[in-house]
Amino acid sequence: MQAALRASRAKGVPVVEVPLLAVAHEAGISRSTLLRRLGGSRGALDEAVRAAGVDPGEQKPVRTRAVEAAAELIGEQGLAAVTLERVADGAQCSVHSLYAAFGGRDGLLQAVYERHSPVLDVEAVLAGPREDFPSTVRTIYRLLVDTLNREPRVLPAMIADALARPGDPAVQALSRHVVPRILGGLGQWLTDEIAAGHVRDLPPLLLTRQLMGPLLIHFLLRPTVELLPGTDLPTTDEAIEFFAQSFLRAVTVEASDDHTG
Incomplete structure (x- = not known):
């Protein structure tokens, strides 16, 4: 939590806009280790920040963030660039959250197409x-x-x-x-x-x-x-x-x- 707050202050953005990679770097651990400690999602981190009396900032639902992240990848690099790992990084969520929201990559691509x-x-x-x-x-x-x-x-x-x-x-x-x-x-x-x-x-x-x-x-x-x-x-x-x-x-x-x- 303290690492997230330090990264937030350094970047001048709300905690929810700080990528997990930046939080992990500030904490001196790998992103995978951070995710494991958080239980696979950044939700626990945001809740801890909120419990400490700091508003982590507003964040769009995972489904919305994922569709936006995938759309950016497709527009820049095509369908082949859309992996769940890269979308999770862009959406600041876990791959597990993407499976829960879309059922897999095909469901994500269908949602992007409709949007x-x-x-x-x-x-x-x-x-x-x-x-x-x-x-x-x-x-x-x-x-x-x-x-x-x-x-x-x-x-x-x-x-x-x-x-x-x-x-x-x-x-x-x-x-x-x-x-x-x-x-x-x-x-x-x-x-x-x-x-x-x-x-x-x-x-x-x-x-x-x-x-x-x-x-x-x-x-x-x-x-x-x-x-x-x-x-x-x-x-x-x-x-x-x-x-x-x-x-x-x-x-x-x-x-x-x-x-x-």
Whole structure:
């Protein structure tokens, strides 16, 4: 406890923001020894500090801290960098706590995907009162682009890993979680639009790829392409409108002026 307080004063941050490695160094022991003495989690340390009359500071729940730490790793180094040990270090918790919160690495990656992909927002749009088909397409595009541009760039990194290493166990596990969600959301919406006579009768999976593919490619490559000299790219809004009109012209049963903007 005294080592934690000294490290806190030296760094000028609350005790909860002091990494266990720094506490161990201040105490003159290894991090593993410190964790063993704490019973595998820093909770006992924070409680001891609190019992001594010092507020250790507010700390987010383990699940939130772990998702944030894993997202930073993915955005910087890709899926391969996400080990439970590295996430535990970043989240200032024990590996045991990660197993308790997520059940393992696959569960953690699924939680990161849901937090840093548009899947929950898109599902909410499709579950609520719907706009007409063209307006819904544009709303989905906006959600997707906002996610692709958000820091840390988790979704682009995950897509890159899926393309580069499709057989990787982590990619396979994430795909088994993601693909059914996409087909259950976007796929069912498109199936309903086919039944309503608004969309051509094509396989929902192909329609989903046609909906997302061109837009994804453009915005995934955009950060690189816009650095090239002499490149004149459309604005984000112009690009969204272009891809929306292209998709609507391709799939709607009766392409009218209303459907094409």
